[in-house]
Amino acid sequence: MRKKRLKKYLCLAITLTITMLLLSGCTAGSGDSERLRELDFTVLGENEQPDTLKEIIGEKRTSPFQISYVLGEDLYIAVGYGEQASGGYSISVNDLYETADAIVIDTTLTGPGSAENVTQVVTYPYIVIKTENIADKPIVFQ
Numbered sequence: 001m002r003k004k005r006l007k008k009y010l011c012l013a014i015t016l017t018i019t020m021l022l023l024s025g026c027t028a029g030s031g032d033s034e035r036l037r038e039l040d041f042t043v044l045g046e047n048e049q050p051d052t053l054k055e056i057i058g059e060k061r062t063s064p065f066q067i068s069y070v071l072g073e074d075l076y077i078a079v080g081y082g083e084q085a086s087g088g089y090s091i092s093v094n095d096l097y098e099t100a101d102a103i104v105i106d107t108t109l110t111g112p113g114s115a116e117n118v119t120q121v122v123t124y125p126y127i128v129i130k131t132e133n134i135a136d137k138p139i140v141f142q
Contacts, residue, residue: 033099033101033102033104034099034100035097035098035099036097036098036099036100037097037098038096038097039096039097039098039103039131039132040131040132041093041096041129041130041131042129042130042131043093043127043128043129044076044128044129044130048130049076049128050069050071050076052069053067053069053076053078053128056069056078057078057080057126057128060080061080061082061083061124061126062082062083062124063080063082063083064080064081064082065078065079065080065082065126066078066079066080066139066141067079067080068139070133072133073132073133074130074131074132074133075103075130075131075132075133075134076128076129076130077096077103077105077128077129077131077139078126078127078128078129079091079105079107079126079127079141080124080125080126080127081109081124081125081126082124083122083123083124084111084122084123084124084125085120085122086112086118086119086120086121086122086123087112087118087119087120087121087123088111088112088113088116088118088119089109089110089111089112089123089125090109090110090125091107091108091109091110091125091126091127092107092108092110093105093106093107093127093129094106094107094108095142096129096131098134098137101137101138102137102138102139102140103131103134103137103138103139103140104139104140104142105129105139105140105141105142106141106142107127107141109125
C-alpha cells in the first residue's frame with residue numbers, strides 16, 4: 001500500500017513538472033525580448049528612498065520580495081532576499097534594460113566569504129534602484 005501511494009505521488013510530481021515546463025516554454029517566446037536600450041539607474045541608500053516605499057519594504061523584508069513603485073517621473077525598483085543568518089551580504093545589479101514589452105532587471109545576492117568576519121545577527125538584504133518611469137511597461141525580474 002505504501003509503495004502504491006509513493007508511486008502515485010511520484011507520477012503526480014512528474015506530471016506537474018512537465019506541465020510547468022510546457023507552460024513556461026509557451027510563454028517564454030511570446031513577447032519581444034530584444035534589448036532596446038540600457039537604462040541608467042542610481043542605487044539608493046535608506047535615507048534617499050521615498051517614505052511609502054520604505055514602509056512597504058519594512059512590511060515585506062522577512063521574505064524575498066520584488067517591488068516596483070512609481071513616484072512622478074521616477075520608477076523605483078526594490079529587490080529583497082529575505083532573512084539571512086548574518087551580515088556581510090551584498091546585492092549587485094547585473095542588468096537593467098528596456099525591451100519593446102517590458103523593463104528587465106537582473107540582480108544577484110552574494111554572501112560573505114568564508115574568511116570574512118561578519119556580524120552574527122539576522123539581516124534582511126535588499127536593494128532599491130531609481131530609474132526613469134517608462135509608462136505602462138511591466139517589470140521582469142530575473
